[in-house]
Amino acid sequence: MGVKLGILGLGTVGLGTVQLLQDLVGRNPLLQEIEIYRVGVRSLAKIRDVELPADVLTTDLEAIVNDPAVDIVVELIGGLEPARSLILQALNNGKHVVTANKAAIARFGAEIFTTANQAGVYVMLEAAVGGGIPVIQPLKQSLSVNRIHTITGIVNGTTNYILTRMQTEGSNFSDVLADAQRLGYAEADPTADVDGLDAADKIAILASLGFNGRINLEDVYSEGIRQVSKTDITYAEKLGFVIKLLAIAKQDTNSSPLSVRVHPTLVPKAHPLASVNGVYNAILIEGEPIGQVMFFGPGAGAGATASAVTSDIMNLVAVLKTSTTNPNPLLTCGHQDYCEIAPIAELVTRFYARFLTKDQPGVIGKLGTCFGNYGVSLESVVQTGFQGGLAEIVVVTHDVREGDFRQALAEIQNLAAIDSIPSLLRVL
Ligand SMILES: NC(=O)c1ccc[n+]([C@@H]2O[C@H](COP(=O)([O-])OP(=O)(O)OC[C@H]3O[C@@H](n4cnc5c(N)ncnc54)[C@H](OP(=O)(O)O)[C@@H]3O)[C@@H](O)[C@H]2O)c1
Ligand SMILES: N[C@@H](CCO)C(=O)O
Numbered sequence: 001m002g003v004k005l006g007i008l009g010l011g012t013v014g015l016g017t018v019q020l021l022q023d024l025v026g027r028n029p030l031l032q033e034i035e036i037y038r039v040g041v042r043s044l045a046k047i048r049d050v051e052l053p054a055d056v057l058t059t060d061l062e063a064i065v066n067d068p069a070v071d072i073v074v075e076l077i078g079g080l081e082p083a084r085s086l087i088l089q090a091l092n093n094g095k096h097v098v099t100a101n102k103a104a105i106a107r108f109g110a111e112i113f114t115t116a117n118q119a120g121v122y123v124m125l126e127a128a129v130g131g132g133i134p135v136i137q138p139l140k141q142s143l144s145v146n147r148i149h150t151i152t153g154i155v156n157g158t159t160n161y162i163l164t165r166m167q168t169e170g171s172n173f174s175d176v177l178a179d180a181q182r183l184g185y186a187e188a189d190p191t192a193d194v195d196g197l198d199a200a201d202k203i204a205i206l207a208s209l210g211f212n213g214r215i216n217l218e219d220v221y222s223e224g225i226r227q228v229s230k231t232d233i234t235y236a237e238k239l240g241f242v243i244k245l246l247a248i249a250k251q252d253t254n255s256s257p258l259s260v261r262v263h264p265t266l267v268p269k270a271h272p273l274a275s276v277n278g279v280y281n282a283i284l285i286e287g288e289p290i291g292q293v294m295f296f297g298p299g300a301g302a303g304a305t306a307s308a309v310t311s312d313i314m315n316l317v318a319v320l321k322t323s324t325t326n327p328n329p330l331l332t333c334g335h336q337d338y339c340e341i342a343p344i345a346e347l348v349t350r351f352y353a354r355f356l357t358k359d360q361p362g363v364i365g366k367l368g369t370c371f372g373n374y375g376v377s378l379e380s381v382v383q384t385g386f387q388g389g390l391a392e393i394v395v396v397t398h399d400v401r402e403g404d405f406r407q408a409l410a411e412i413q414n415l416a417a418i419d420s421i422p423s424l425l426r427v428l
């Protein structure tokens with residue numbers, strides 16, 4: 001037994017990690033060097049599906065990060081505090097850290113990585129994005145010789161699970177959310193999943209790695225899936241699209257600002273991300289010279305996430321066995337400068353919009369004129385249904401600057417014939 005782990009948290013991911021580490025047949029032999037030395041929890045009374053010696057479990061998490069015997073701290077409690085303080089204490093005590101906590105990394109990454117660099121230790125976060133899918137290490141290493149242009153991901157398992165079931169079964173949003181919570185996909189507070197904040201944290205982390213700079217989380221535009229209705233899913237289907245919550249980071253030229261955003265998006269059915277269903281995640285990375293590469297796999301859940309956490313632990317075991325005075329630049333985070341992010345009004349994209357209008361002659365013409373006034377060109381206009389005596393009109397635009405589209409919509413909203421605009425979605 002060589003390397004001592006102090007694991008903080010024994011919930012979905014913590015339990016999955018301990019179970020993996022207690023069942024080593026057929027896995028990398030380096031894992032045999034690991035000792036589960038301490039595990040920190042909130043409640044000692046809770047019945048857990050794992051056997052650990054009585055002196056391993058503790059509620060004193062500070063004692064774990066301050067224990068000189070601990071080599072690696074594995075932070076799996078989630079949330080901002082005390083996670084941030086415990087990570088910083090561990091680093092200041094010279095311990096490497098593995099974390100699955102995208103919320104803390106996306107907000108406090110600058111402080112955490114600066115502390116790690118000063119202390120000469122590593123922070124590993126493969127589980128923080130894409131659950132079990134290897135995407136952090138590939139971006140840091142295998143793909144880092146490329147100039148990255150675009151990262152497009154389905155990076156939240158909970159919302160993808162909900163949208164998939166709404167689409168295939170016509171299920172209701174809240175029933176499916178309850179299932180996602182029961183299956184361990186959702187965050188303790190599922191608001192972060194449903195409102196796109198978890199995906200925003202993840203795309204901020206991916207963008208930082210892909211575009212070599214820090215990302216200010218406040219600059220990341222995010223919309224969740226609460227407003228996506230069965231009606232829109234049905235219209236999208238008829239028009240040849242599926243609706244996905246996409247997280248996108250894009251840079252048009254090497255010197256232009258980044259666009260970093262999360263929103264429900266109509267994805268053409270033939271696009272590789274359109275068939276990523278259920279709790280699966282996928283991240284499509286486009287760069288030069290590689291072209292397109294897509295990572296696909298389980299984005300959440302105990303076993304899948306434990307795979308990512310344990311691979312990080314294993315990398316650190318290898319580091320601890322290698323004696324070197326200089327940090328490995330492929331494992332550290334060297335970003336010092338912030339990326340410039342373009343405001344959402346400058347985004348150029350296609351839009352889908354659904355209008356409820358009075359059933360009068362000339363309404364479609366008036367819509368077309370307002371759009372025309374702001375240079376918005378329409379790709380398709382469909383009027384199929386009626387709702388409560390109102391006509392339902394769906395339009396899909398060609399590429400348009402978001403600011404221009406919003407100005408046209410403001411004018412349309414004031415037309416006497418327009419009742420409401422229940423949906424507005426971007427199209428990939
Ligand atoms: N679930 C997933 O599929 C998934 C996937 C990727 C990443 N993640 C990330 O992994 C982390 C853990 O998620 P999870 O789903 O495993 O969470 P979870 O099931 O809620 O487990 C949290 C664990 O941390 C302990 N804990 C929380 N706050 C504590 C405190 N203040 N003091 C002591 N113990 C505390 C809890 O103790 P008790 O058991 O005693 O209550 C519990 O064991 C989060 O950062 C999450 O975003 C999760
Ligand atoms: N709640 C997250 C867990 C994985 O990070 C999700 O649904 O994707």
Ligand code: NA
Binds near residue numbers: 128
């Ligand atoms: Na991952």
